[in-house]
Amino acid sequence: MRFIPVLPVLLALFFFACDDDGASPGSGATEADTLRVAPDGAGEYATIQAAVDAAGDGDLILLADGRFAGDGNRDIRMPGLDVTVRSESGNAARCTLDCGGGEEYHWGFLFVDGESPEARLEHLTLRGAFGISGGGVVCGGSSPTIADCVFESNEATLGAALSCVSGADPLVLRCGFRGNRAEAGGAVWCQDASPSFEECVFEDNDAGTAGGALAGQSSSFRVSDSFFRGNESDGRGGAISALYGSPVIEECAFRGNLGGAIGLEDTEGALVENCVLDSNSAEAGAAIQCGGSTVVRGCVMTRNRASLVGGALWCCAPVTIEECTLAGNDAPSGSAVYAACNDTVRVERCILAGQSGGEPAAIASGAVFLFSCADLYGNAGGDWVGPAAGQDGGGGNFSADPLFCDLAGGDPRLGDGSPCLPGNHPSGTYCDRIGARDAGCD
Numbered sequence: 001m002r003f004i005p006v007l008p009v010l011l012a013l014f015f016f017a018c019d020d021d022g023a024s025p026g027s028g029a030t031e032a033d034t035l036r037v038a039p040d041g042a043g044e045y046a047t048i049q050a051a052v053d054a055a056g057d058g059d060l061i062l063l064a065d066g067r068f069a070g071d072g073n074r075d076i077r078m079p080g081l082d083v084t085v086r087s088e089s090g091n092a093a094r095c096t097l098d099c100g101g102g103e104e105y106h107w108g109f110l111f112v113d114g115e116s117p118e119a120r121l122e123h124l125t126l127r128g129a130f131g132i133s134g135g136g137v138v139c140g141g142s143s144p145t146i147a148d149c150v151f152e153s154n155e156a157t158l159g160a161a162l163s164c165v166s167g168a169d170p171l172v173l174r175c176g177f178r179g180n181r182a183e184a185g186g187a188v189w190c191q192d193a194s195p196s197f198e199e200c201v202f203e204d205n206d207a208g209t210a211g212g213a214l215a216g217q218s219s220s221f222r223v224s225d226s227f228f229r230g231n232e233s234d235g236r237g238g239a240i241s242a243l244y245g246s247p248v249i250e251e252c253a254f255r256g257n258l259g260g261a262i263g264l265e266d267t268e269g270a271l272v273e274n275c276v277l278d279s280n281s282a283e284a285g286a287a288i289q290c291g292g293s294t295v296v297r298g299c300v301m302t303r304n305r306a307s308l309v310g311g312a313l314w315c316c317a318p319v320t321i322e323e324c325t326l327a328g329n330d331a332p333s334g335s336a337v338y339a340a341c342n343d344t345v346r347v348e349r350c351i352l353a354g355q356s357g358g359e360p361a362a363i364a365s366g367a368v369f370l371f372s373c374a375d376l377y378g379n380a381g382g383d384w385v386g387p388a389a390g391q392d393g394g395g396g397n398f399s400a401d402p403l404f405c406d407l408a409g410g411d412p413r414l415g416d417g418s419p420c421l422p423g424n425h426p427s428g429t430y431c432d433r434i435g436a437r438d439a440g441c442d
Contacts, residue, residue: 032058036088039066039073047072048085048097055083063087063124065094074099074106074129078144080113084120092125092150101130101155108135111142117171119144126161129154133189134163135180141166147173151187154180159189160205164219169194177213178203184241185215186231193219200226207233211241212259218244228254228261236289237263238280244292246270255279260289261304267292274298274436277312278410281305284338285314286329297322300412300436306331309362310338311355320346325412325436326360327353327404334362335381342366347374351402351420351435355379359386371397373431375420396429405441413440 035051036043043064045051049072051061061083068074074097087095099106108126111119121137121144129135135154137146139162151161160180164170172195177187186205188195193216200223202213212231214223219242228239235241238259240249244266250273254261260282264270270292277287277299286304288296290313301312301324311329313321315337326336335355339345339362347369352360359381361369369387373396376383383399384392391397403415412435419426420434 032056032060034060034062036062036064038064039068049073049076052076052079052083052085055079055081057081057083059083061085063095065089065091067096067098069098069100073097074108075110076108077110078113078115078119080115082116082118084122085109085124086120087123090123092123092148095123096125096127098127099129099135099154101128101135105131107131107138109137111144111170112138112140113142115142115144117143117145121146121149123148125150125152127152127154129156129160131156131160131163133158133165135160137162139164139168139170139193139195141168143169143171145171145173146175148175150176150178151180152176152178156182158182159185159187159215161187162189164188164190164193164195166192169196171195172197172200174199176201176203177205180205181207183208184210186212186233188214190214190216190219190221194221196222197226198224202226202228202231202239204230206231207235209233209235210237210243210263212238212257213240215241216243216245216247220246220248222248223250223252225251228252229256231257233259235259236265237261238282242267242270244268248273250274253278254287258282260285261287263289263291264294265291267294270294272296272299277301277304279303283308285310285312287312288314290315290317290319292317293319295320295322296324298436299324301326302328302407302412304329309333309340311335311357313337315339315343315345316341318343320348321350322348323433323436324350326350326355327407327412328355330356331358333358334360335379336360339363339367339369339387344368344370347371349373349431349434351375351377352379353377353402354407355381357381361386361388363387371395373397373429373434375400375402375434377401393427396425396427396431398426400426402435413437415439415441
């Protein structure tokens, strides 16, 4: 599946507004000021845009609690300065910017004048945007910090909540994205950009073609310590989709996403590390669809279901799966992993246990699986069968109960006597720990 390259058309709709003397607005300010805006226009400035236009470098704009709407409180062009816009209460639920989009295009904030990380948007709810590339916030060639904000019920062609294009690399902290809808990137769209997302929550976002929560094209985005639940795509990546680039996804949890959790296509050196992927569903590769070179390390993949192949992973590229636990996944073929192309899939220090459906590893013609220090046990379709046949007993491979603490209850840690712990290997081979979790039963 290919994305259609889209020019960041919104950037061409605006030009940099200057004072008569050629200086940018507020550039003469020598001390930081606090500017206040109220939803009814009774503050120091009648609208958010009026306060932004008057702000100088380092100024703080405080928004009183309530609902901001209408001209001047939407389509807000930031000034290219280190200006912070923040709710005065520090509670996003009490301070809402309603963009009022639908029949006309309207968005929230535009960061398109090279803003630095010191330009900040904090503690606001942005809803009701309707755009082309971006709805709630558009970042083009800028690097603002967006923290503790909520993006809900926005719509766009690309990235209903947030669009990052043309070298943008914003930092997004502790934000919530829910109920956003786009053709690609239900909540977030990235093109030629490198944004970072930390401690964010993506729930119930939807995309028609790719990336129910987040889609990237030619982008090296990073997502860490974030949670994805109930997102959906009719194409690749119910939660996250990436075409080209080198995305990094670490310390995240994916639960109940439709269309698969993560979809990667023609990526180079993508990394998925220390993630939990549980109860996701797709036709192929319900947890991760690896269509580009990828390392999957330290991940727990449980109860994922594919209707065709690859209960947990579908691979069509060189893929290395290291220190992972794959348990209780289901697919008619390749109940844990399916290799579809003429590539090598390496499975190192992993547990593949208790899958239902077909054999745990399956291939199309030409693909190769190489197992080392792997425990394949209790899989309904057999253990060391199919492309894994003949590898049992060599390279530290074996078949024994891994002694999970309580896998059905969501605890994939290992009991003290587990053969997957260092020093407990059935043949005495030293493999260090096998699987994604240490000992730790209560």
